[in-house]
Amino acid sequence: MLRKAYVSGPAALLAALLLAGCTGGSSDDGPADNANADGPGKATAAAQPGKYRTLPEACRAVGHSTLDALLPGIQQITDPDQREKAYDGEATLTYDTERKVGCRWKVDSADATDHLHVDFERVVSYDNAVSDDSQAEAVFATKQTAADLPAPPASATGSGSATGTGTGTAAGAPAGGDSGGTPTAPASGSSTAPSSPSSSASAPASDPAEVQPRTLDDLGDEAFVDDTLSSSGSTVKQRTVTVAFRTSNVIVTIEYEEQPTAVGVVPDSKEMQDKARKLAAQLAGSLGG
Numbered sequence: 001m002l003r004k005a006y007v008s009g010p011a012a013l014l015a016a017l018l019l020a021g022c023t024g025g026s027s028d029d030g031p032a033d034n035a036n037a038d039g040p041g042k043a044t045a046a047a048q049p050g051k052y053r054t055l056p057e058a059c060r061a062v063g064h065s066t067l068d069a070l071l072p073g074i075q076q077i078t079d080p081d082q083r084e085k086a087y088d089g090e091a092t093l094t095y096d097t098e099r100k101v102g103c104r105w106k107v108d109s110a111d112a113t114d115h116l117h118v119d120f121e122r123v124v125s126y127d128n129a130v131s132d133d134s135q136a137e138a139v140f141a142t143k144q145t146a147a148d149l150p151a152p153p154a155s156a157t158g159s160g161s162a163t164g165t166g167t168g169t170a171a172g173a174p175a176g177g178d179s180g181g182t183p184t185a186p187a188s189g190s191s192t193a194p195s196s197p198s199s200s201a202s203a204p205a206s207d208p209a210e211v212q213p214r215t216l217d218d219l220g221d222e223a224f225v226d227d228t229l230s231s232s233g234s235t236v237k238q239r240t241v242t243v244a245f246r247t248s249n250v251i252v253t254i255e256y257e258e259q260p261t262a263v264g265v266v267p268d269s270k271e272m273q274d275k276a277r278k279l280a281a282q283l284a285g286s287l288g289g
Contacts, residue, residue, distance in 0.1 A: 050132030050249025055120045058103035059089045070116050073109030115257040123249045132249035140246040147226045149213045211269040220245035220284050239267035243280045252283050
């Protein structure tokens, strides 16, 4: 005959309490899981990518007519193959053409040696919380700070120039009237042909505020022009004009240099700036909308 299992009263009560505890613990897990759904692990929207995904071919970005204006010595090259080689320029070394490309031109003439360097940089942010445009803005700010632009005069106009009537020398020019804007008698034998370089010892006087390094508000999202005059030894002057601008996540930098061969001739600041800014406007337009 089979006997029924007998459980004492205290043992049965203990088993019941244990069963109730397990059931209550599992019911408490639900709210905890729901609370974690809105916690730190919740996905956030990534920052917007930049407008530009590619860069132009730098050595083809500048047309022949523009190169003729910036590098007058090209027109003086008689050999067709050598002239075409001068137009082609030389691509700058880069390890990622999706991020950075550039091209250099150097042309000698009877009056001067001219250099042109064009650089395109596409900025990409690797931080999901920072957009490409914001990262490019930070990179451009560093570039502008490094240029160490002077504080704009109080009468600066909205076009990036100024109408002040200061008496200082032109941008980068040493004191004593040795700038391209000094009103002196024309140098003997100076060329007046349209293809002559922008060097001049008798250019009309320019308002210093019009040619000093400054920010520009008519080019891209933000821009600036820098202008320096250095000397090799104590006689030959070399002027370097830099125009840089940012459009969305692309930064474009133009460096235009001229060093005359004649002693005492100083490259004209305003003329070089005008040429560089015209090229910058063309490149800004070529990037497309």
